[in-house]
Amino acid sequence: MVSISLCMIVKNEEAVLARCLETIKDIVDEINIVDTGSTDSTVEIAKQYTDRVFFFEWIGNFAAARNESFKYATKEYILYLDADDVLLEADQRKLEELKETLDPSVDSVSMYYDAGTDEFGNVTLRYRRNRLVKRAKNFVWKGDCHQYLEVFGNIINSEISITHKKIKHSIGRNLNIYQSKIERGDEFSARDYFYYGNELRENGHYEKAIEAYNDNIALLEGWIEDKVYSCINKADCYRHLGDLENELRSLFQSFEFSKTPRAETCSRIGYNYQRKREYNAAIYWYNLATQLVPESDRWSFSYPAYYTWYPHLQMCVCYYNLGDFSNAYNHNEEAGKYRPEDLKILHNRKLLEGKLGIGQGI
Template identity: 75%
Template sequence: MITISLCMIVKNEEELLARCLDTAKDIVDEINIVDTGSTDKTKEIAKQYTDRIFDFPWIDNFAAARNESFKYATKDYILYLDADDVILEEDRVKFKKLKETLDPSVDSVSMYYNAGSDEYGNVTLRYRRNRLIKREKNYEWRGDCHQYLDVHGKIINSDIAITHKKIRHAVGRTISIYEKKIARGDIFSPRDYFYYGNELRENGHYEKAIESYDKNLSMPEGWIEDKIFACIFKGDCYRHLGDLKNENFSLFQSFQYSSPRAEACSRIGYNFHRQKNYKTAIFWYELAIQQEPDPERWSFIYPAYYTWYPHLQLCVCYYNLGDYQKAYYHNEQARKYRLEDNSVQHNKKLLEGLLKTDKT
C-alpha cells in the first residue's frame, strides 16, 4: 500500500483548519503545514495534528509557497489541500480504497474539485485537478496565482472529489497580485489573461474583464477550454453592463471552439426568455438539457445548466404558452434537484390546480 504526505499552506485559518484535517488525518501518513505568517491560533491548532510545521514568508506567490510545502514530504505520494477544503465521507471511503489498490507506477491521480455548492447540496462548479502526485517525480507548481501543477507521465482519473467549503471570499487579494505583475512588466500568458479576467469579473470590474478575456482570445496559443469560458464569461460581463447584443455575440463566439455547451445554451435561452420569445428560448433550454458533461473533462463544469436550471425555465416558458402538462413535467424534473425550493413548490401547486381544472 502506498504512503501519503499531506502538504498544506496556511495563513490565519483558525476557523477552518481543524475541519479540514479531521477529514484527512486518517487517510494520510504525514501532515506538513507551511505557515505563511499567521497571527491567530492557526499554528496552535496545527500542533494538535502534527509537529511538522514550517514557516515561509509570504511573497505574493502561491506557487512558491506550495513548492515549499512539497519539499517537506517524505512519503510515496503527495496530497495537497487548502484549509477550506474537506473530504466528504463517501469520498473518504473511495480515497481509502484507492490508497490500498493504487498501482505504484501511476504518477498522478486526478480528482474532482467541487468548488461550490448550493443550499440544497447540489454541486455548482466542478473541475479536475492533479491531486495525488508521486513525490519522486518532483513536480512543481507554476504561476503566481491560480497556479497549476506541471504534471506529466502516467495519470489516471478517479471519481473521488475534494469539496471546497469556504466561508468568505478574499476580495481583491488575487487582483493585487496580478496588478503587481503588470507593474513589474511581466509578460502575461493566455492563462494569465483568462484568470485575471475571472478575478476582475468576480470583483465587478466588467469592462476591464472583457479586455482581459479578449486578450486571451486574440492569442493563438492557450488552452481551448479557457477560450470557451472566456467567451461565456465575457457574455456575463456584457449582461451586467446591460449590453444584450454583445452578450449574445460572446456566447455564440464560444461555438467557434467547441460544440454548444449547456453553460452557453442556458444563457442564450434566458436572453430569448426575457424577451418573451418563449419558443426560441425553449429550443435553447432543450439543447442545454440534451448535453451531458464529459466526466473526464478537466475544465469548468456548472452542473445546474445541464439539470435543474433549464428544466425550471422550460416550466415557465411552457406555462406562458399555455402547455401546462409540459410545464408540470419540467418542474418535476427540476424538483429532483431542488425539492425544498419555494419557487418549485409554488409551481407544483399552481400547475396541479390548472391541470385538475382542465380535466373537469
C-alpha cells in the same frame, strides 16, 4: 499500499483547519503544514494534528508557497488540500481504496474538485485537478496567482472528489496580485489574461474583464478550454452591462472553440432569448441543454445546474408564458427532482396545480 504526505499552506484558517484535517488525518501517513503568517490560532490548531508545522514568509506568490510545502514531504505520494477543503465520507472511503490499490507506476491521480455546492447538496461547479502526485517526480507549481501543478507522465483519473466549503472570500486579494504583475511590467500569458479577466469580473469590473478575455482569445497560444470560457464569461459581463446582443454574440463565439454545444452555453442562450420574450427559441436551447451530458474526464469547468434543474425550471416559466400549463408543470417537476425544497418550485407547483385542476377532483 502506497504512503501519502499531506502538504498544505495556511494563513489565518482557525475557522476551518480542524474541519479539513478531521476528514483526512486517518488516511494520510504524514501531515505537513506551512504557515505563511497567521495571526490567529491556526498554528496552535495545526500542532494538534502534527508536529510538522513550518513557516514561510508570504511573498505574494502562491506557487512559491506550495512548492515550499512540497519540500517537506517524505512519503511516496503527495496530496495537497486547502484549509477550507474536506473529503466527504464516501470520498474518504474511495481514497482509502485508492491508497491500497494504486499502482506505484502512476505519476499522478486526478480528482474532481467540487468547488461549489448549493443548499440542497447539488454540486454547482466541478473540475479536475492533479491531486495526488508522486514525490520522486519533483513536480513544480507555477503561477503566482491561480497557480497550477505542472504534471506529466502516467496520469489516471479517479472518481474521488475534494469538496470546497468556503466560509469567506478574500475580496480583491487575487486581483491585487495581478495588478502588481502589471505594475512590474510582467508579460501576461493567455492563462494570465483568462484568470485576470475572472478576477475583474468577480469584482464587478466588467469592461476591463471583457478586454482581458479578448486578449486571451486573440492569442494563438493557450488552453482551448480557457478560450471557451473566455467567451462564456465575456457574455456574462455583457449581460451585467445590459448588452444582450453582444452577450449572444459572445455565446455563439464559444462554439468556435468548443466545436459542439455545452449546457453552460445553451442555458445562457436560452436565458437571453427568454428575456427578449422569444419563448420558443428559449425553449429550444433549454431543451438542448437537458440532453447534453458533461464529460466525466473533462478538466475544465463544469456547472451541473445547467444540465439539470436550471433549464427545466426556466422552461417551466417559458411554457407558462405561452399558456402551456401542462408542459410548464412537467418541467417544474423535473427541476424538483434536484431541488425538492426549493421555494420557487413549490410555489410553481401550487400555481400550476390550480391551473390544471390537479387534486381538485377534475
